[in-house]
Amino acid sequence: MTGAGMALTGNRQLGNYELLRLLAHGGMADIFLARRRGAPASERPVAVKLLRDPDPESCAMFLDEARLVAMLDHPNIAQVLEIGAASGSHYLAMEYVHGADLRAVLAAAQRAERAVPLETAIAIVSAAAAGLDHAHRRCGPDGAPLCLVHRDVSLSNIMAGYDGAVKVVDFGIASTTIASVHTSPGMVRGKASYMSPEQCLGELVDQRADVFGLGVVLYELTTGERCFAGATDFDRMLAVVRGDYRTPSRVVAGYPHVLEEIVHTALAVSPIRRFRSTQAMARALEHVAVEQGWVGGPGAIARLMRRLFASYGDSPERFGEPTAPAEPPAAPVRARLGRRRRRRTDPRPRAAAASGVARRLTWLQFPLHRRQIMRKCMFKHGPRQGTHRPRSFASMDRHRRQ
Numbered sequence: 001m002t003g004a005g006m007a008l009t010g011n012r013q014l015g016n017y018e019l020l021r022l023l024a025h026g027g028m029a030d031i032f033l034a035r036r037r038g039a040p041a042s043e044r045p046v047a048v049k050l051l052r053d054p055d056p057e058s059c060a061m062f063l064d065e066a067r068l069v070a071m072l073d074h075p076n077i078a079q080v081l082e083i084g085a086a087s088g089s090h091y092l093a094m095e096y097v098h099g100a101d102l103r104a105v106l107a108a109a110q111r112a113e114r115a116v117p118l119e120t121a122i123a124i125v126s127a128a129a130a131g132l133d134h135a136h137r138r139c140g141p142d143g144a145p146l147c148l149v150h151r152d153v154s155l156s157n158i159m160a161g162y163d164g165a166v167k168v169v170d171f172g173i174a175s176t177t178i179a180s181v182h183t184s185p186g187m188v189r190g191k192a193s194y195m196s197p198e199q200c201l202g203e204l205v206d207q208r209a210d211v212f213g214l215g216v217v218l219y220e221l222t223t224g225e226r227c228f229a230g231a232t233d234f235d236r237m238l239a240v241v242r243g244d245y246r247t248p249s250r251v252v253a254g255y256p257h258v259l260e261e262i263v264h265t266a267l268a269v270s271p272i273r274r275f276r277s278t279q280a281m282a283r284a285l286e287h288v289a290v291e292q293g294w295v296g297g298p299g300a301i302a303r304l305m306r307r308l309f310a311s312y313g314d315s316p317e318r319f320g321e322p323t324a325p326a327e328p329p330a331a332p333v334r335a336r337l338g339r340r341r342r343r344r345t346d347p348r349p350r351a352a353a354a355s356g357v358a359r360r361l362t363w364l365q366f367p368l369h370r371r372q373i374m375r376k377c378m379f380k381h382g383p384r385q386g387t388h389r390p391r392s393f394a395s396m397d398r399h400r401r402q
Contacts, residue, residue: 047097099162151175
């Protein structure tokens, strides 16, 4: 569901939907931008995930994902709208996230030669952690825990919308108690650079495997570099098992120590040393944001998306939706409030004060009531009692109140 789409040779009908554009090409399925047939142009488009290989195991895994995601209801998880089959192909209609995945966001930031702000990275990871925590705690219709583990938390499976929304997508290889296809012992599924050490070794995994993947995402967003590098998948998996990665402070000068501690905890080789849940990791990140005085949230994410994608082909105009005007960089809150509270105390005219030219005020430049008070004070006591004349505007105000 990334913004980098390719146009189809012609509009293709699939069940109740009209496929408009290819958005992404996955391992088992393709994702298209689509609209419901006969729907008005103002209706929001959807994302249709179409199974490409109809072999029995792929079909079973695809339907498992559809049933699983349909049971999840959280603002940080892409919702399922419809499950169907047409022309011998299974498809899944989902909520369309108008934005880009984090891999595209990081690539755009590197092209623009700018880093993702730490407060924005924390906001993105915290939102994804909230969605994963909901999935981890979800129970089935019978009340039994699903014991869900995403197992594929990565930059490409977390979407950031132009409106600041964050969505976790692609539960295709998630492990649950209701899955009809289970991973055999010793078999490895997932991306080599984001799998936990126990997942690389083919061992049993729990929700702490997703904590590890989220830690890799946090590392790469805040440093702009790959966490576990290698020429082959084996080299990368070996680095994961050994915990071989450069500390963030060696990559980025001035990297906050408290944030580095969170990264180290999430990337611990032993699951016992990691955060017990993604919720615990999100709480630690929120504590860092408060301690550092950072203001994140959807607004910060939306500003980052507009800055990164305003000048590229992945802007909102490509999908037929209105583009929000680009906002100039907001001034710090304290600076804005300081300018509002500042009062003008220089008696010189603004032009003269701005140019630094000293200028003597003439009699007519004083307000009328000030001139009346001054005239009364000067002529009431006579020239010999000039010591009783008001020496400032404040004393004239006191004289007027008397």
